[in-house]
Amino acid sequence: MLNQIETLKPRMRKSERKVADCVLAQPDTVISDSIAALAARAQVSEPTVIRFCRALGCDGYQDFKLRLAQSLASGVRFVHSVVAPDDAPRQVVAKVFDSAVASLLRTRAQLDTAAIERAIDLLASARKIEFYGHGASGIVALDAQHKFFRLAVPTVAYIDAHVHSMSAAILEPGDVVVAISHSGRSKDLIASVQVARAAGAAVVAIAAAGSPLAELAHATISPAVDEDTSTYIPMSSRIVDLVIVDVLAIGVALRRGPDLVRRLEKTKTTLMEKHLS
Amino acid sequence: MLNQIETLKPRMRKSERKVADCVLAQPDTVISDSIAALAARAQVSEPTVIRFCRALGCDGYQDFKLRLAQSLASGVRFVHSVVAPDDAPRQVVAKVFDSAVASLLRTRAQLDTAAIERAIDLLASARKIEFYGHGASGIVALDAQHKFFRLAVPTVAYIDAHVHSMSAAILEPGDVVVAISHSGRSKDLIASVQVARAAGAAVVAIAAAGSPLAELAHATISPAVDEDTSTYIPMSSRIVDLVIVDVLAIGVALRRGPDLVRRLEKTKTTLMEKHLS
DNA sequence: ACTTTTTTTGTAGTTGTACTACATTTCTGC
């Protein structure tokens, strides 16, 4: 939220910017202020404050205050959440954790529950599940495989374009492909998904909304991540993807019912032997 | 906040309890409701709603809404955050995300900054970095490798006990092993770490505090995760591990300075070619 | 350089919301 204000500030008019400065200077104070109080502090008129709220995409002042309060509560305080070269380790920790938390909360707020439900339906009744992804999304695919195979579903993960294109060709109706690509624009992935669809398989995408991959899928789940494609490495994105996979896995697990729980217990005890007491 | 309402509910009067039920049932809706709307839904009069707010120690309805909004944003919203078999998809989403966020915030609060700094020191000056982990932690190891190799450091990840025990034997002083095990009790991993230490390599552990693995390492970073070893699959644990790896990677990147940033830009443009416009 | 048009900002007024004082109802103890 504070980031958003910072971002939109240059596009604002002079007097609205005064309001923005006031909010950024002492966000905590603002959430208990009335319009009049904030207007006085920013030395502008009351409607200007309202216009400022509207410029941020809020319904009005109340809505603005609510959103601000929420964003402050999550501890995500840094206006520039991008790490700077001269940050102390303590700050780096805070910023990285905060940006992960912020991405998660944002995604939770705007996640398409209907799509989740559709995806769970498909996965729960799948004969076989294949996860495709490259690079960072490849890790997510591996993680998903690791989670789903415990649910006693035949599952594989492919992170190689040639391999998944071949595998996609021999899919059959009843099989499900989960295609993971943060941008949703990976050429190789899209090609394999098209092959999979032609073979009659269902497709679940974890990809940016409106992307080519999203359009191709029977159910698309889109993580909400910052636009600032950071100079460093995509990070929060994978975290969100992983949690989405968690949701799907648990959703499927719940469908499978109690006998699955028993089976999970069994894998757990087997694992114990690999550990020290 | 919701917990507080739950706690205070028995001490409330009958009609105030109706309001409490309404708030607990759909907290999200309430934050955008007016007094009149909430009163109508709870089938009580408007002053009753205000009395309800006062009973919770709030100044009034606005204050109540603000606090509620904050507590909802900060994560752990469900009184029992463990997923139940009869949860609706919407609830599953909320609970899974919430538990991830809660784990992250908890870890951020109690992370050992000194250990982080020591780990970054070791990694930044490493000649070669090897990541070891099994199962879910194996995914974390792969992810770490994927992140660190972009920092132009010779890096590998091993998720096989035989392989990493062999590799550990041929390490030299100046090399760094990052051992990832959530419990910190994996026999195979501990064995390889001992071999690595004998060979003169430095060891960074991402493991539970006080565990055997933690004792063996030069720097140990411990995630804070729920004790409730869920019936289902370990989930939040990996998320926290991944974010810790993010912190380490960024810490190292910052040490490396601006020439690294240029190199990262290069990998980015190369990747573009694999994508659709 | 002056006028016209557009944009930006403030003023005054309206609506609706939160809150208060008081009346009515409901419960409890004698």
Added chain:
DNA sequence: GCAGAAATGTAGTACAACTACAAAAAAAGT
């Protein structure tokens, strides 16, 4: 069953949020 106390609702008030409009400032055109 009645008196007192507690709880709930009704009616009214004050104030906050928002709107319509007008004045001022800036931008564009002549």
